[in-house]
Amino acid sequence: MQYLLFINTSPDIDKTQPAEKEPMDIEDWVARMDARGVRKFGDRLQAAEDATTVRVRKGELLVTDGPFVEGKDYIAGIDIIECENLDEAIEIARLHPMATHGNVEIRPFWVWED
Template identity: 50%
Template sequence: MKYVLLICDDEASIPSPAEIAADPAHIDYAREVDRRQAGRGGARLRPVAEATTIRVRAGETLITDGPFAETKDFIGGIDILECADLNEAIEIASRHPYALHGSIEIRPVWE
């Protein structure tokens, strides 16, 4: 079954791609995903300051710069996994470095 991990953290501490690539915790996480052959993709997202939120109400398109809600945490990226079940997805997500100071939301994918 496919799962998406929504990787959430405080935007005040965004490491650069080079910092992530050199971080032993991220390296270990990537190795574990590779070892399980669970990785199916993912992406790092740009900061919320670059977000645009769209809502259509009563036929009118409302465009807002930034996220929909004011919040300290933001979705900074996603990982897509193929796992045997939710328990395996939880095992993998619990190893993600951002689980230590942010949060990882696990969502099953409709297929």
Template identity: 45%
Template sequence: MRFLMLVISDPELDSTEAPVLTIEDWVRETAESGVNLDGDRLEPPSRAKTVRRRGGQLHVTDGPFAETREVIGGFDILECDDMDHAIRVAARHPMATHGTIELRALWPLDL
């Protein structure tokens, strides 16, 4: 099963718990095991564009659509046996202690 792992930072979170691994070690570990298929950091929301089409009109605005203090800082595509396996992988990421990790199973289109 493939999963999208969103890495979310929260600047107001004050965690003193030490992460299990550094980000570099987590990336190396998951890449070498074949679990991490792809991933990267994201530029800050201030550089984002929001795209909407309403009533035949294209609307492009600067920044994120929603106002929030939490920011998606990166993503990974994981290949795991099941959600429990994906949770074990995500739990080792440093942002599990210093932010939030969101996991979503990919839902392929049947074309």
């Protein structure tokens, strides 16, 4: 199965509390998942304020500044992983430092019938 991991910041993290300990830092995570052969691609993204959203309505182009949903949390990075099943994807995601400091959304890729 192929999954896209959205690495998100979370507004629900209480910044006044000391940060929770992450299972490993991002360099370790990337090195480990690359070595396991499960991580196909991944990178960090510029902040949401640098996003540009494009829409075409009634043939007209609309370009707006910012992400498609306004909110305090935003997608900070993505990873594409390939692994056995959702349980393995959850195992991979829980080790990502942003699972501790934000959240990770796991999205299975669409499967095209042949």
